[in-house]
Amino acid sequence: MAPTARRPSMADVADRAGVSYQTVSRVLNEPEIVRPATRSRVLEAITELGYTRNRAARALKTTRSSLIGMLNDGSALFGPTETTTAIETAARRAGYSVLLTTVGAEDSAGHAVGAELLGSGADGILVVAAHEGMVPAVTAVARSTPVVVVSAVPPRTPGIQVVGVDQGLGAHLVVEHLARTGARSVVHTAGPQDWFDARARREGFEQAIALHGLDGEVVGPGDWTPRTGYDLTNALVRDGLPDAIFAANDMMAMGVLHALHEHRLRIPEDVAVVGFDNTLGAEYQVPSLTTVAQPFAELGRLALERLLCLLEERELPPGTPSTLPPRLVVRRSTRPERTH
Secondary structure, eight states, X not given: OOOOOOOOOHHHHHHHHTSOHHHHHHHHHOGGGSOHHHHHHHHHHHHHHTOOOOHHHHHHHHSOOOEEEEEEOOOOOHHHHHHHHHHHHHHHHTTOEEXXXXXXXXXXXXXXXXXXXXXXXXXXXXXXXXXXXXXXXXXXXXXXXXXXXXXXXXXXXXXXXXXXXXXXXXXXXXXXXXXXXXXXXEEXXXXXXXXXXXXXXXXXXXXXXHHHTOEEEEEOOOOSSHHHHHHHHHHHHHHOOOSEEEESSHHHHHHHHHHHHHTTOOTTTTOEEEOSBOOTTGGGSSSXXXXXXXXXXXXXXXXXXXXXXXXXXXXXXXXXXXXXXXXXXXXXXXXXXXXX
């Protein structure tokens, strides 16, 4: 019977590289103090042996697990997925692993999820795609663990920090652009109002409509899916179409486009359409979709940096923002802006 394979240890790495155990430890924990040639030998030995750090042993020594808990809604929506990927990549580079847990909008087990995250030994918690259903879990963990929420509007919970993209500004950019194209009436197909980002987009839309003196209406809410964009647009066709439709996200905008095509309406001549998120493939819609791009990768890195500063008890670099600006991407689904 073949012997059971043994995980390579730091001593094995030291033997392979021809250095001391302490040198391997320095390469793993303080690589900048090790000579480049020695560091390269150790890293090569780590790769050859397939060595991975023993997290449990490290936690016993340092009282830190180097584990970050991440709470999201479990959906495949473009924005949360991009943000989650950016956080995982940045965490790995910083020497942390990520434990992902989901809470759906209708999930009633928020307190239990919070307890699970605490029980995992996570040093801190990041919350992505925040909605009302996450508040119990966030409340449970914030009492004893650093929490950073990626959101437009913070849950009403003490002890958390918030980073996000300025959703209201994004809505203002949309309405301002539509006003410059000559649109006088705009309908916003709203997203689910238990999502903080959807609320902020709606509020920004309502403020911008008043500021520019346009006729505005909010319909819905939808659920972020093309189907609700499609259904809401069919109702608008029956009741009377505006000059432009501003969908809460690109997925809903795709449903809007499909419904308008079915009714043989021209876009943007009969109705202009704007989305939100700059989803992968938005430029390949017919016509290509004007939308609001959010810096999801930068947002993920910013959220992680803020959490690590809390964990490591260090100050954020001067000038680090808590809110990032979005960017309007103008394509063919809206009319050209007037020059006078």
